[in-house]
Amino acid sequence: MAELVDAVRSTPRLIAVGAGTKPRLSAVPGVMRLSTAGLRGIIEYEPDEFTFTALAGTPVRDIAAALAAQGQYLPFDPVLAGAGATLGGTVAAGLNGPGRFRFGGLRDFILGVRFVDGTGRLLRMGGKVVKNAAGFDLPKFFVGSLGRFGVMAEVTFKVFPRRAAALTLRLPAGDAAGLATILTGAAGTRWELDALDASLDEGAVFARLAGPAPAIETLAGEILARWPGEKLSAAAAEKWWTDATEFGWAHPDGALVKVVLTPARVPDLAALVRPLPGARVWIGNGGNVAYVSLASAAEVPGLGEHVRQAGLAALTLRGVAAPLWPAGRARPAIAPAVKAALDPQNRFPSLDES
Amino acid sequence: MGQLMKNPSESSAVIARLAALLPAGRLLVEPVQLAAYESDGLTAFHARPLAVAVPETGEEVIALVRFCHAEKLPFVARGSGTSLSGGSLPIKEGIVITLNRLNRILRLDPVQRFAVVEPGVINALVSVAAAPHGLHYAPDPSSQSICTIGGNVAFNSGGAHCLKHGMTSNHVLGIKAVLATGEVVEWGGASREQVGPDWCGLFVGNEGLFGIAIEVTLQLLPKSECFHTVLAGYRTLEQAGDAVSAIVASGLLPGAIEIMDALALEAAVAAVHAEYPPGCEAVLIVELEGPRETVAIERVRLDEIIAASRPVEARPARDAAERMAIWKGRKSAFSAVGRLSPDFIVQDGVVPRRRLGEALRRIDEWSREAGLRCANVFHAGDGNLHPLILYDGRAPDGLARAEALAGRILKMCVEMGGSITGEHGVGVEKRDYLPDMFSADEIDCMKRLAAAFDPAGIANPGKMFPVAGAPALVQHGLHPLEKAGVISRE
Numbered sequence: 001m002a003e004l005v006d007a008v009r010s011t012p013r014l015i016a017v018g019a020g021t022k023p024r025l026s027a028v029p030g031v032m033r034l035s036t037a038g039l040r041g042i043i044e045y046e047p048d049e050f051t052f053t054a055l056a057g058t059p060v061r062d063i064a065a066a067l068a069a070q071g072q073y074l075p076f077d078p079v080l081a082g083a084g085a086t087l088g089g090t091v092a093a094g095l096n097g098p099g100r101f102r103f104g105g106l107r108d109f110i111l112g113v114r115f116v117d118g119t120g121r122l123l124r125m126g127g128k129v130v131k132n133a134a135g136f137d138l139p140k141f142f143v144g145s146l147g148r149f150g151v152m153a154e155v156t157f158k159v160f161p162r163r164a165a166a167l168t169l170r171l172p173a174g175d176a177a178g179l180a181t182i183l184t185g186a187a188g189t190r191w192e193l194d195a196l197d198a199s200l201d202e203g204a205v206f207a208r209l210a211g212p213a214p215a216i217e218t219l220a221g222e223i224l225a226r227w228p229g230e231k232l233s234a235a236a237a238e239k240w241w242t243d244a245t246e247f248g249w250a251h252p253d254g255a256l257v258k259v260v261l262t263p264a265r266v267p268d269l270a271a272l273v274r275p276l277p278g279a280r281v282w283i284g285n286g287g288n289v290a291y292v293s294l295a296s297a298a299e300v301p302g303l304g305e306h307v308r309q310a311g312l313a314a315l316t317l318r319g320v321a322a323p324l325w326p327a328g329r330a331r332p333a334i335a336p337a338v339k340a341a342l343d344p345q346n347r348f349p350s351l352d353e354s
Numbered sequence: 355m356g357q358l359m360k361n362p363s364e365s366s367a368v369i370a371r372l373a374a375l376l377p378a379g380r381l382l383v384e385p386v387q388l389a390a391y392e393s394d395g396l397t398a399f400h401a402r403p404l405a406v407a408v409p410e411t412g413e414e415v416i417a418l419v420r421f422c423h424a425e426k427l428p429f430v431a432r433g434s435g436t437s438l439s440g441g442s443l444p445i446k447e448g449i450v451i452t453l454n455r456l457n458r459i460l461r462l463d464p465v466q467r468f469a470v471v472e473p474g475v476i477n478a479l480v481s482v483a484a485a486p487h488g489l490h491y492a493p494d495p496s497s498q499s500i501c502t503i504g505g506n507v508a509f510n511s512g513g514a515h516c517l518k519h520g521m522t523s524n525h526v527l528g529i530k531a532v533l534a535t536g537e538v539v540e541w542g543g544a545s546r547e548q549v550g551p552d553w554c555g556l557f558v559g560n561e562g563l564f565g566i567a568i569e570v571t572l573q574l575l576p577k578s579e580c581f582h583t584v585l586a587g588y589r590t591l592e593q594a595g596d597a598v599s600a601i602v603a604s605g606l607l608p609g610a611i612e613i614m615d616a617l618a619l620e621a622a623v624a625a626v627h628a629e630y631p632p633g634c635e636a637v638l639i640v641e642l643e644g645p646r647e648t649v650a651i652e653r654v655r656l657d658e659i660i661a662a663s664r665p666v667e668a669r670p671a672r673d674a675a676e677r678m679a680i681w682k683g684r685k686s687a688f689s690a691v692g693r694l695s696p697d698f699i700v701q702d703g704v705v706p707r708r709r710l711g712e713a714l715r716r717i718d719e720w721s722r723e724a725g726l727r728c729a730n731v732f733h734a735g736d737g738n739l740h741p742l743i744l745y746d747g748r749a750p751d752g753l754a755r756a757e758a759l760a761g762r763i764l765k766m767c768v769e770m771g772g773s774i775t776g777e778h779g780v781g782v783e784k785r786d787y788l789p790d791m792f793s794a795d796e797i798d799c800m801k802r803l804a805a806a807f808d809p810a811g812i813a814n815p816g817k818m819f820p821v822a823g824a825p826a827l828v829q830h831g832l833h834p835l836e837k838a839g840v841i842s843r844e
């Protein structure tokens with residue numbers, strides 16, 4: 001920790017990097033890359049409290065294993081844990097996995113953060129208990145902040161007990177309009193689905209139920225009576241959801257772009273990727289997000305232009321040659337002042353330096 | 355605040371210019387009109403503002419804030435004034451901007467499950483509007499029949515269902531606000547996902563120090579189909595606490611886990627004729643929710659755990675009416691305790707759940723030492739205490755002793771690794787305790803953030819941060835609306 005503070009103080013321009021699983025986010029020319037790999041380990045884990053605190057460089061995979069040993073998990077299903085993503089990088093990237101659908105996203109489970117600000121001070125914001133309303137909620141601001149406002153040293157999260165059993169249904173839907181109909185139809189029901197994703201390429205919705213085994217069997221029957229489909233085998237379900245969190249379906253060396261959506265706009269998204277041959281699209285979180293994989297970074301600006309015209313927002317995760325904000329971004333006048341409050345010397349790059 | 359006006363003639367000139375921004379009758383300046391705005395739920399404190407502006411549209415709010423910015427005129431946004439920490443206490447040399455007339459639900463999308471509302475919309479009315487679609491707005495503070503979404507956003511308010519569903523912040527998808535700089539920002543939106551830093555997350559819980567929210571996008575959730583609510587009485591508080599640990603360790607995720615102690619039970623019996631198992635020092639309320647098939651299985655497990663915890667008696671609600679009766683007793687308990695005493699102080703510190711038993715023992719010990727009665731009704735599931743310290747303000751040192759006990763409890767919460775406030779916010783009341791929880795550097799960082807949003811220091815000044823030389827403040831007594839039986843607190 002002291003080393004981290006020293007490193008920040010002695011480096012005029014820097015950005016923290018974890019395992020580099022979302023390489024575009026930290027690809028900033030002309031700044032030192034400070035690895036958090038040495039800041040590793042779970043500091044406190046109290047299963048009875050539903051909380052843990054870990055150093056920012058801890059691989060999420062290690063945390064998931066420690067939680068699983070106690071029957072608990074991070075309900076937003078952190079992405080790229082298998083690829084080695086660190087806890088700090090996961091917060092800074094602000095990405096959610098399929099579990100976001102039921103209980104909320106990373107922003108809803110982060111409780112506290114200890115970070116080094118641009119003046120080199122080690123500060124703790126938020127709390128270590130599941131409920132706290134004292135002070136500004138800076139931990140939430142760090143979610144999606146891309147390392148531009150401070151270097152996280154330690155993060156505290158809330159966790160939940162894992163449900164007894166899970167079951168996944170594949171519901172073929174044909175075109176994007178069909179997908180949107182199932183996504184919105186299934187979300188508003190009594191079933192309390194655990195995850196609701198879709199593959200545009202397969203033209204199918206994937207709904208996950210979690211709870212006591214006999215109960216979810218009954219619910220699955222009811223869902224299949226409403227929309228034809230099939231129950232996936234445990235192995236097939238496991239592969240599907242691992243593909244979802246690890247982006248196993250995406251081009252291995254291509255570009256990956258996150259697009260913010262609402263469920264009703266799934267057909268618009270499908271229309272705007274149509275001119276891009278070879279684009280692969282994963283719809284997550286009940287139709288609130290799409291991940292678009294392209295064979296090459298060169299195709300990202302074209303996608304970005306369509307996304308911008310559709311009034312949606314986007315962020316490039318992979319594809320170092322592609323723009324970070326392919327659809328542009330809003331620049332409220334207040335933003336530089338907030339940045340200066342946390343980083344008066346401009347030690348960390350701005351969101352536009354990329 | 356150094357450059358703010360002090361001189362009365364100067365301020366009356368400013369008020370005259372301000373009046374021109376609103377149609378006649380919507381700038382209140384007469385003392386009788388101002389009286390209603392002099393304090394909030396922290397009734398011990400009063401301040402008469404220069405004027406109260408009553409905008410009806412977001413555009414008017416924007417114009418008012420821009421005027422305040424240009425004139426360096428302090429303002430305090432106000433919803434229903436139910437803050438328990440003095441958050442909406444007016445500033446003498448400033449104005450109040452009351453948002454009750456911005457009370458429209460602008461959009462309700464049942465298919466994509468969100469609502470866009472103005473800040474003056476009453477919390478409970480969002481769920482009322484969503485109900486025909488089988489949806490609801492989850493955060494449920496006890497004051498929900500009266501408090502506003504704007505106030506909830508400013509304080510990140512909680513309720514009885516925080517463990518599973520989170521606080522206000524977890525349900526706010528988007529915010530349109532006019533910042534204290536006069537800038538209008540729109541953060542987030544209808545999607546449950548976003549890219550870039552979470553500005554919405556930072557804004558929620560700002561206690562009115564950043565600006566005024568003029569439109570809020572809320573996520574709506576499907577209403578749970580089925581509930582299983584159990585009330586169990588225990589000989590000792592400790593046994594009730596142990597039952598909570600056993601439930602949490604079982605892997606169940608109840609929607610609510612609440613505890614009431616003997617004094618609270620006594621009060622609820624007197625106030626709403628609630629009925630509890632006799633001879634109990636504590637009552638535990640646990641509620642499961644979900645699809646009926648899930649609840650049918652999980653309730654068996656819960657009932658076993660409760661039976662094993664050796665309650666005096668366990669009473670599962672057999673129907674919706676019995677469930678409502680359990681919640682009525684619970685939600686009225688605080689105001690009911692308040693009626694037992696001329697004055698009281700309520701705190702809402704948080705401790706790690708495993709230390710609840712120890713915390714309650716200490717509170718009990720310290721209240722005996724101080725010769726004061728203290729009732730406990732609290733969110734056991736998330737360690738959020740609500741000790742209610744009863745005292746007589748007419749006794750020479752009544753308030754001082756109660757204050758000292760409250761301070762001891764807050765410090766204990768911090769020492770145990772918890773928080774000085776779980777949901778009521780810091781406001782004026784707990785501003786002197788902020789340094790117990792945060793270092794000087796951390797407070798400096800928060801002040802810099804506040805100054806970024808509000809360089810002129812005009813948005814709700816004097817709240818959240820300790821003010822050198824200011825007297826310590828405490829809350830006592832019932833909120834006027836509680837006295838009238840309109841609302842109750844937890």
Ligand SMILES: Cc1cc2nc3c(=O)[nH]c(=O)nc-3n(C[C@H](O)[C@H](O)[C@H](O)COP(=O)(O)OP(=O)(O)OC[C@H]3O[C@@H](n4cnc5c(N)ncnc54)[C@H](O)[C@@H]3O)c2cc1C
Nearest residue numbers: 433434435436437441496502504505508512562567842843
């Ligand atoms: C009987 C009783 C029971 C309660 N129970 C609970 C409970 O269970 N859980 C809980 O968390 N709280 C509870 N409270 C506290 C209180 O109800 C909440 O803090 C509530 O959110 C305040 O809402 P309000 O509309 O009354 O806001 P006000 O008291 O009017 O204002 C609160 C704060 O919000 C700011 N504000 C108001 N509107 C806006 C806006 N549009 N933009 C920016 N800032 C704004 C004000 O400046 C002030 O700082 C209770 C209070 C009472 C009296």
